[in-house]
Amino acid sequence: MNKMQDLENCKNCNCKTSIFKSLSTEELEQINKGRYTVNYKAGEILFKQGTPSPHFVCLTKGLAKLYIEGYGKNLILSLVKPVDYIFGPGTYVDNRHYYSAAAVEDTTACLVDVNIFKQLVRENPDFAEEFICRVSRQAIFNFDQVVSLTQKQMPGRIADVLFYLRDKIYEKNPFEISISRQDLADLSGMSKESSIRILKELKDEGILRITGNTIEILNEKQLRQISQTG
Template sequence: MANILQANCMMCRMRSDIFNTLNESELHRVDDCRVSIKYHQGEIIFKQGSPCHDFVCVTSGLVKLYLEGEGDRRIIIGFARPVDYIFVPGAFSDKRHHFTAVACEESTACLVEVDIIQDLLKTNQEFASSFMTKVSEQAIQLFDQLTSFTQKQMPGRMAEVLICLSQKIYQSNPFITSLSRQDIADMSGMTKESAIRIMKTFKDDGLILAEGNSIEILDFAKLETISRNG
């Protein structure tokens, strides 16, 4: 909601679309309790299990959202980029975070008290409606991830992840990523070693080009076939 140029929600061009449904006075209420915070790479924005006080909207950088399992195992369930707000289901049930959010690179976010947002959801039905849409889309994405993780095998999952990175997250090809191989593994539900191995076979087959942080997809069509066939 805030960026370097605009220090308030009303004029902010970085703000999430859902705020367009708010009127001037509602925006003022949000702005009054808004805090903009800068995070360094690797810093935790909020942690799974902790109480959720704030509604988070990412205004710059890239934030990864992951589930923490037993023994350091992680599953990345999504990312938040400018200008995404992070839907926290715990805000409506047990007031706890159910996943962890970490800055993948230098990032800024605006924090707003959840109470304010929940009040707005009650008084502004258009706002509530766009919120419901967002929540629903996230649920649908989770369905896809569950299906993919349990029914596809590694090459299919990796192909899916690479396409997602290029098309949705970075929207460029080639793309420079701040994600480690471990992160890519966490996105595709496998160990780091397996991720590296699969990427190597893709490289050997001329499907991609991967050199450190730079990844380029050479054969989109074939990758999509692999992704579809599991």
């Protein structure tokens, strides 16, 4: 275990900026007591779909992907970066994970006993409300995603993923992706060959500049157009 990590405390952690802002010092202390820190190398699995879900996960470093293992293929639901937490729907249903999580980059996470979390939801209405807000935003995001995946053709889906990566994950342009082409395909619901081809087409049309894993959106308006058109 990394000593630096162990010296950290929820009280001065960035996590506080998230839903934890409604917690008192004592409540944060409760979370802190039931917390432990784990490091994952890129590629390592945080948890597998179907396994019990005894804690919720707060990402403090790196990048992880949440993905459903379907029939042969994977579907990546979202990427998670610091400071964000992973809280699956199984926690309040049957205590199972309904998706898997894997580190895309070297990643550090805090694991907190789920019962402490549930207790706080019961005791602190602000926290509960904040949590419900959070789950709701997640649901809205999923709606957009399912519409994109089921109603748009490949160029539109790739466009949506590129905007997602630029605006929500890497937050710059150009951005260097740490995910593979396969991941890109799993995010947009297509084969990796197709994702590569579409990327190449967008590059040839001058909408993107691509050098290895670095992508720059050159013509935002036209890419937006492609996203709209389907």
